[in-house]
Amino acid sequence: MCGIAGILNYDRRKRAPPEILEQMLESIFHRGPDENGSLLDRELAMGMRRLSIIDLVDGKQPMFDCSGRYGIVFNGEIYNYRELRKDLENRGHKLSTHSDTEVIIHLFEELGPECVHQLRGMFGFAIWDNRQRELFIVRDRLGIKPLYYTEASGCLVFASEIKALLRHPEVGAQLDYHGLSRYLSLKYVPAPGTMFANIRSLEPGHFLHARNGQIETRRYWDISFKKNHPVKSDEEYSEELLNLLRESVELRLRSDVPFGAFLSGGLDSSVIVALMAEAMDEPVKTFSVGFSGAAGQDELPYAQQIADRFGCDHHSFEITASDFLDYAETVLWHMDQPISDHATVATFMVAKLARRHVKMVLTGEGGDELFAGYARYQGERFAPLGA
Structure with a gap:
């Protein structure tokens, strides 16, 4: 597994503090002991801790598309990345690595958030568009990979684990009594709730879009039961x-x-x-x-x-x-x-x-x-x- 974390200031004039990002990433060192990397772009700071599984040498992150417009930090694995890579190359894309991360960023370059429908795998990733100054955060269909976020003092803070969010000085560890009630009733806290006030879990099959000081979450997938499925033996x-x-x-x-x-x-x-x-x-x-x-x-x-x-x-x-x-x-x-x-x-x-x-x-x-x-x-x- 890997781990990602990031900070987005809603005021574009304010620099996202790289020293806080570093503390957040250090708290999830156990998720990715092989290497780390950061993307710093004025109001945005995001990075990742990597556990290398595919393309051990050239799969370093953050990774960018050919134009440098889109940057990604990614936790997970895309199982059909070879097939997707071949399709991209047939459509003229030039890929320089053999990693599944690069496949995602090229798909996003072409299709935007809708690229998620082509991905088979477990994933949580964040993509920064440095031209439109907007951030997309995506979680896989079944929520295999975790992603949490909160808003604090005019910024969005996100990470693979809650402990990383708590390293931000403006994020407190207050108990969410509704989350406690759900836990005592169900023996777990369903997303988007957590045991922490104001900290939310990005729901499975959802993505989060942050732009112009506003965030919006939207479902991109839900399980479908076909009532007219043909009867078989x-x-x-x-x-x-x-x-x-x-x-x-x-x-x-x-x-x-x-x-x-x-x-x-x-x-x-x-x-x-x-x-x-x-x-x-x-x-x-x-x-x-x-x-x-x-x-x-x-x-x-x-x-x-x-x-x-x-x-x-x-x-x-x-x-x-x-x-x-x-x-x-x-x-x-x-x-x-x-x-x-x-x-x-x-x-x-x-x-x-x-x-x-x-x-x-x-x-x-x-x-x-x-x-x-x-x-x-x-x-x-x-x-x-x-x-």
Whole structure:
């Protein structure tokens, strides 16, 4: 992952303070330890911390289009960047790197904010137009990559993490009681709310446009349920789903660094590992965590079975109750807000194991939500029956 941050003064005569931007970027060093870069243009200061995954040498940011009008800082990955790059070159664009960042800036040069509809991936990025003196901030469709913003003392402040916003001297850490209420009711705070007063999360599938001292947010995507979708057989649906999963995994394997997978032994992560093994010429590096003394919750034997089945280079370890206490504060610091999912600590610890061997991982995260895997979803089956 990478991290971005920026400050835009609404008064064009006021210089955005680079020293504050530097403090903001320093607070998210952990998101991008490989390198950093800044764009300073009078009322704007924005920058990024980079974790290099694609085009390790020439993918430095900020990056600009050929004319120098547009500059971008980008967190994420565009999975279809090769196809988009080829289309751009066929239309006369001259690209000088092999990074997905440069593809975005050239698409924006041609299509403006509408370019987001062509992007497949997870992303949060900011583009500065130094001719019109306007800023565009965009978050991916499902909100995989975080983006937060606030307005304080005549400026817009944005960043990948709340802790970076709080490094600005005009941004305070006051509790948002409505956010607290939502958290206690739902066990999380839905976007655009946060636990901090006046700090907002840019909603998934939205972009923010800042110009002439005003900001506007607009939705560019929402999920669509087609009621007239043709009915198919179970076999046809299964084949279509497998093809979609296979394509999705293959796109995500485009990387210039070593990668692996988190493996729990459950259906979701096991499918991902199986498809990775099918697509790769070398053993998949897999990583698992078990729970010492937790009867009925230790999935390590199942993970080992899957790893053996697909010839994985498997790594695993067990954590104890005291490990949870030891790492809880660190995890909360990274999250910036309370989180009710106890698995977050386990995920943090297995990530520490994985980083010794690889730079990125694929996971089965989201499978239960997409396919109603949790027991609580089963009640939906009976809802139409009434009382």
